[in-house]
Amino acid sequence: MEFEKKLEEFKEYLRKIEYLGCATSVLYWDLRVYAPKKGVPYRSDVLGYLSGELYKLATSNEMKGFIDYFSKFDDLDIVTKAMVEEAKKEYDQTKKIPEDKYREFTVLASNAESAWQEAKEKNDFSIFQPYLEKIVEFKKEFIEYWGYKDNKYDTLLDFFEPGITVEKLDQVFKELRDAIIDLLNKINKSSVKVDKSILTKEIDIPRQDKFSKEVLEKLEYDFEAGRVDETEHPFTIEFGNKDVRITTHYFKDNFISGLLSNIHEGGHAIYEQDIPDSLRATGLASGASMGIHESQSRFYENILARGKEFWKYFYPILQERFPEYKEVPFAEFFKAINLVEPSLIRTEADELTYSLHIIIRYEIEKMLINGQIEVKDLPKIWNEKYKEYLGVEPSTDAEGVLQDVHWAGGDFGYFPSYALGNLYGAQFLNKMREDIKDLDEQIEKGNFGVIHNWLKENIHKHGSVYKPSELIKMVTGEELTAKYFIDYLNKKYAEVYDI
Amino acid sequence: MEFEKKLEEFKEYLRKIEYLGCATSVLYWDLRVYAPKKGVPYRSDVLGYLSGELYKLATSNEMKGFIDYFSKFDDLDIVTKAMVEEAKKEYDQTKKIPEDKYREFTVLASNAESAWQEAKEKNDFSIFQPYLEKIVEFKKEFIEYWGYKDNKYDTLLDFFEPGITVEKLDQVFKELRDAIIDLLNKINKSSVKVDKSILTKEIDIPRQDKFSKEVLEKLEYDFEAGRVDETEHPFTIEFGNKDVRITTHYFKDNFISGLLSNIHEGGHAIYEQDIPDSLRATGLASGASMGIHESQSRFYENILARGKEFWKYFYPILQERFPEYKEVPFAEFFKAINLVEPSLIRTEADELTYSLHIIIRYEIEKMLINGQIEVKDLPKIWNEKYKEYLGVEPSTDAEGVLQDVHWAGGDFGYFPSYALGNLYGAQFLNKMREDIKDLDEQIEKGNFGVIHNWLKENIHKHGSVYKPSELIKMVTGEELTAKYFIDYLNKKYAEVYDI
Structure with missing residues (x-):
């Protein structure tokens, strides 16, 4: 009984993530397909906000509660088992990294993309090299956290x-x-x-x-x-x-x-x-x-x-x-x-x-x-x-x-x-x-x-x-x-x- | 100092509402302009979810906190004054109505629209009449709450x-x-x-x-x-x-x-x-x-x-x-x-x-x-x-x-x-x-x-x-x-x- 109720709650929680994901996708599609030029920066801000909300939902204590609760059972049906594993994977992927490291990496990746663009245009690998070096270092460090x-x-x-x-x-x-x-x-x-x-x-x-x-x-x-x-x-x-x-x-x-x-x-x-x-x-x-x-x-x-x-x-x-x-x-x-x-x-x-x-x-x-x-x-x-x-x-x-x-x-x-x-x-x-x-x-x-x-x-x-x-x-x-x-x-x- | 900080927080809060409102509008535009037929019901669900989130933000205790805080000042600059009034108006508009009444009305309005559609198609006012009677009664009751x-x-x-x-x-x-x-x-x-x-x-x-x-x-x-x-x-x-x-x-x-x-x-x-x-x-x-x-x-x-x-x-x-x-x-x-x-x-x-x-x-x-x-x-x-x-x-x-x-x-x-x-x-x-x-x-x-x-x-x-x-x-x-x-x-x- 409690299990059923918990499962219903878990699904309601995942539904919110799905809905926000859908909204994000529509905004992204529109940005790529039909948005007028001057609308791009504000739209990017809105997309940034939605990603942040999605991140919060995927890494919340509530999510951890669901994962912990369902991980206790070893007789889950195949779909519920996969649900929990999928949620856990995403939770771990970010939560295992210290928050400031993660933020630092996000900023780096964004700058690295600009540097890559410039390097490609100017045909000069040295512009991209220092960024890529840092990216690789971060990834190696992350792997230590992830195991x-x-x-x-x-x-x-x-x-x-x-x-x-x-x-x-x-x-x-x-x-x-x-x-x-x-x-x-x-x-x-x-x-x-x-x-x-x-x-x-x-x-x-x-x-x-x-x-x-x-x-x-x-x-x-x-x-x-x-x-x-x-x-x-x-x-x-x-x-x-x-x-x-x-x-x-x-x-x-x-x-x-x-x-x-x-x-x-x-x-x-x-x-x-x-x-x-x-x-x-x-x-x-x-x-x-x-x-x-x-x-x-x-x-x-x-x-x-x-x-x-x-x-x-x-x-x-x-x-x-x-x-x-x-x-x-x-x-x-x-x-x-x-x-x-x-x-x-x-x-x-x-x-x-x-x-x-x-x-x-x-x-x-x-x-x-x-x-x-x-x-x-x-x-x-x-x-x-x-x-x-x-x-x-x-x-x-x-x-x-x-x-x-x-x-x-x-x-x-x-x-x-x-x-x-x-x-x-x-x-x-x-x-x-x-x-x-x-x-x-x-x-x-x-x-x-x-x-x-x-x-x-x-x-x-x-x-x-x-x-x-x-x-x-x-x-x-x-x-x-x-x-x-x-x-x-x-x-x-x-x-x-x-x- | 506290005022400045509070104002910044208030604006950050309103910014979230603005971003969610923007997302809602893009989804609505797409629904009306380009969405394929079969996508309509799911999109409506997503829009319903976003409206719910917007409603929560506009009527939260946090929002009430901002309104109460800023309403104490009688020397607000014109923009801040208008911000508070606008927020208060929306807050009052829904919060003054008992929640179950409000929900009941929302369902009624949705059914009334279907009835109106049918009445118009069949050219028969009597199909719409009972719904409209209830709508008018609700509105009169709401006016008592609003004053x-x-x-x-x-x-x-x-x-x-x-x-x-x-x-x-x-x-x-x-x-x-x-x-x-x-x-x-x-x-x-x-x-x-x-x-x-x-x-x-x-x-x-x-x-x-x-x-x-x-x-x-x-x-x-x-x-x-x-x-x-x-x-x-x-x-x-x-x-x-x-x-x-x-x-x-x-x-x-x-x-x-x-x-x-x-x-x-x-x-x-x-x-x-x-x-x-x-x-x-x-x-x-x-x-x-x-x-x-x-x-x-x-x-x-x-x-x-x-x-x-x-x-x-x-x-x-x-x-x-x-x-x-x-x-x-x-x-x-x-x-x-x-x-x-x-x-x-x-x-x-x-x-x-x-x-x-x-x-x-x-x-x-x-x-x-x-x-x-x-x-x-x-x-x-x-x-x-x-x-x-x-x-x-x-x-x-x-x-x-x-x-x-x-x-x-x-x-x-x-x-x-x-x-x-x-x-x-x-x-x-x-x-x-x-x-x-x-x-x-x-x-x-x-x-x-x-x-x-x-x-x-x-x-x-x-x-x-x-x-x-x-x-x-x-x-x-x-x-x-x-x-x-x-x-x-x-x-x-x-x-x-x-x-």
Whole structure:
């Protein structure tokens, strides 16, 4: 009886956090999408206030009371158990750090971002270096407060990908790296020529937008529970499961970029739209982890929308909508969207080399956090690794070590999720093929509902009740492995590059 | 020393209210403008939560502490004094009502709105009647809690138009009513024919939108601190003085409706954009009252944008933008936008008869609250008054007593503000003419900055530091009077109808 009452109170408390989180997200979305220029500073103040309130709620004595009360029970149902763990994780993450340290770090991170911006613009790593050094010191100190077992970096990984360890990542990333480099060498020797210029035909943006939405609709993104707007950088954001919005950036002479970006964000958004109402006010009404989220967006963007079957269905429609492509043969188009071309910038990487960009960052972060390298050596190490893995070398730090904002905010441990998304996605694909024998035929016929349904039933409907490691085991029967993604890559590029 | 510290704390407290209010407004705007259909219920829950938090802050013991502390001083500077009064007013408005009564009323008002909707759709007053009876009873009971001096209705008026009384309104509204009816009779006898069909030329909406924005820009609405979007019903909303948004509704075959609506909302918005930063976190960073706000929107919409000088400047530009009007003579256009045609629906009324719609509502509300008539008699009284004042009679309650939503929410005392806006506006105009000798010439030349500047310096910059009665006295040297609006109407319609 007391338990039931306490649980109800706990949920009411979490509901407040959810509501404030929703308000924060709407204000953020509006700031990025529609707010007028002069309104930005005041809006930032309001957002700062709301974050502060959220922080207070997540770290209050009341919250501690709930956590302590429910932690006493060892027979909690799975959802309540996950609720408590999630709340405890967030509570510990901040409360274990002395308050003045935490505040100091917040100010530092904000200044570091400005310094990073300036350093990137001026192409001068030395502007960013002192800030990054402090950030790394803080993170190391924080890890001491948070505690760690085998590897300090594990503690950081755990925030983004609960349960993932350096030991595991070292193994799968090594396999993946070797396989990709091997494939890259074969592709370099291939005599197949890909004409990427066919993708630069000018298509006006209203037509791109219309076609993108047609595709999203067909993939079962629910437009009655979402919308698409344009921003400089695409993102997905949810205000509850009935209002999950996508933003996109169209380029007049590169429609495929906007389209695939929409499909990528669509993958994130369909995930959030599928999270059941029953998980509201539990703190679990979101994706299982960054990596699982990326597995969904990348599944839609790469496995599906760079796949042959997808275009067997959509290419004739595309040719209808964009008569500019009437004369472009299917095979040429398919090769062009699967072009492999090692490059310097992560966000512009092709499907094959993308993971190498991530592995480089992972290797560097791990060494940095464990004190094996120093911040001042980063540009050199960065460039060496790019040369070694990708065969390209940045001529400036702006297109090298300064390209991403993540480190300025202290987000070490975040990058691996992107590559994990690729691995999870291929593992899901393998299981999906077992469950849906005629998967390719269904895709060719445009029956994307079977895919959506499979993802919904196996992944989406669980929200973040399960840790990613639990989920992958539960769904596929196997632990995280690079095997299926490597198989997938080998098969795909054998076809594209005739190797 | 203690005073300074307390004041700082009070402002910090008011700042929280302001921030939460801003968040609420952004969520509301988004709900009305861009939210997808299925997202509405959850968003309403979040809005409900935020309103609850705002209510708690406005009625907390902490708030009472501030009010009590500062009320002890009789030498407060004008801003601090107004801050305390404003906070006290809101505190009293809810705290004087027993909490269960207040809750009961909130539920009733929500149900009453649904009943009103149904009644209007089915054109059946009896569906709404029992709800309205209860609403009126509650309001009468609340007035006992709030207290009153001469007339119970004064208490309600005071919420919307601090300082305004039945005694004053009876006098000015009688003068106004008689003058309008007199003018109407003369217009009816005029031989001048107005061709309103010239306003129904089809203009596609992007062109309307572009021209509207051109006009707003010229009137000095700051687009870097605002934006225009489309909604079913137009409104203005502010998220601080640097982000004041307008919404509008365009009709393909009635461009003047969308344009004047934009100018009306522009008047509200320019007011809010002009409120100085120094009034943030005082609770006074808004218009002085509903009536003063309407005086600004109506000044821009009617006095300015239905005036001859305005169109001397803009008509050639309009003819450029809308070549459809190349052949329409200026005089015909000017008459058409100033057509007088008594009608049943308030929101569609012309500039002359609009106030009569308001006066009818005022007379009815006053009698209802003072127990001189009963709810069941409303349809009959309504129709009689329309017949008597406007010469038209509703054939259904939907186009009669059921047309407005206000009473369903218990908003008695709100309607008079609309007509007060007309009176204040003409008083301001009179003073403006004294201060700017060549006002008409400036308008003809398109120098709308002189008007904006006058309004800003005399009205806008004060936010709600002064009560409307104080403000009008301070700006014009006179109390509220119907004289100048009546003069204005006589002069205008003498010109339009040659009377």
